[in-house]
Amino acid sequence: MIVFPNCKINLGLYITGKRADGFHDLETVFYPLPVTDALEVIAPGSLQFTSSGIPVPGDAADNLCLKAFHLVQQDYPQLQPVNIHLHKNIPIGAGLGGGSADAAFMLQLLNSKFQLGLQQEQLINYAAQLGSDCPFFIANSPCYATGRGEALEPLSLDLSGYSFLLVHPGIHVNTGWAFRQITPQAPAHSLKEMIQLPVTEWHRVIGNDFEAPVFAAHPVLAEIKATMYSQGAVYASMSGSGSAVVGIFPKNKIADILWDASYRVFKVN
Structure with missing residues (x-):
């Protein structure tokens, strides 16, 4: 199964406070754009992560796609090991949320492929454990975001023109x-x-x-x-x-x- 995680842009971004947990409160608007990576999962596999395209830094074992798999497997131990391949096209460290998108799409891919029956709220809860931007990519539509960026409110904003x-x-x-x-x-x-x-x-x-x-x-x-x-x-x-x-x-x-x-x-x- 293959999916195409897309990027997001921020329309406005204000840092409004420092939180007790060390994070910051902010307000921003997330808007999705169709600049994408390609994420493929093959099952059964041997639980490995490979990549192509833009080099993905760091240890493959620390990749958010693998972390997403382990997070879901904690609650659904019947998940079979999978081979994960990511073709990276969204620039890294660019403020476009590419890594967060990959993680969120991985959650949705696992849900679909293994018919887990997870609802959007459950997927958002998993996504929030992987990164502040990740929940946005579950909804993947224009949102007004507060908190760390995980508190999302749907926004009527059409920029197709x-x-x-x-x-x-x-x-x-x-x-x-x-x-x-x-x-x-x-x-x-x-x-x-x-x-x-x-x-x-x-x-x-x-x-x-x-x-x-x-x-x-x-x-x-x-x-x-x-x-x-x-x-x-x-x-x-x-x-x-x-x-x-x-x-x-x-x-x-x-x-x-x-x-x-x-x-x-x-x-x-």
Whole structure:
């Protein structure tokens, strides 16, 4: 069985407080986009993880797909060992949630393949144990997120009338470092309200708290954002803690921008 985990972008991101558990409270809007990995599971197998495409760092035994399998197997010991292969296409460390998507899709794949009968709420509970962004990919539709990012509220937000440009210059931003640069502060207006404004107004009122420190450390990201605006984007922002930059353009009006050959560039029309 094969599935195609997709990425997400953040539309606005504010760090609103520091929690007693060491995490931060935030508010953001998650929006799914069809830039995907490919995840294949073969059963019966020997419980191994292999990958292709973008190199996946770290020990394979620590991969979130394997962790998802072990998490479900604790409650369903009848699960047969499986062979897992991930073809990685979503840039890593880019603020696009690729690893979280892989884990969430693994949960759903196991549920389907082994007919476990897990409901969405149960899948979300498993996903929350794997990472703060993982629950979003169970719903995989526009959501207003608070808490660590796991408290999700469905949002009526249709951006099908626009095209998206994602540019990742290969810079890895350490999320822990990025959070340490932020002094938590509630925004003047709730993002939940601001996101209802016309997209053409977002550049005035919706921001990402991570941009100031990350752009200071990596000025090329600010240059990418500025280039998008100069070439017709109605809204542009870094996604998550970076380093992917997202531009929203009028439908089918993404300019032919000559980016550095080392950048990974995705267009979604």
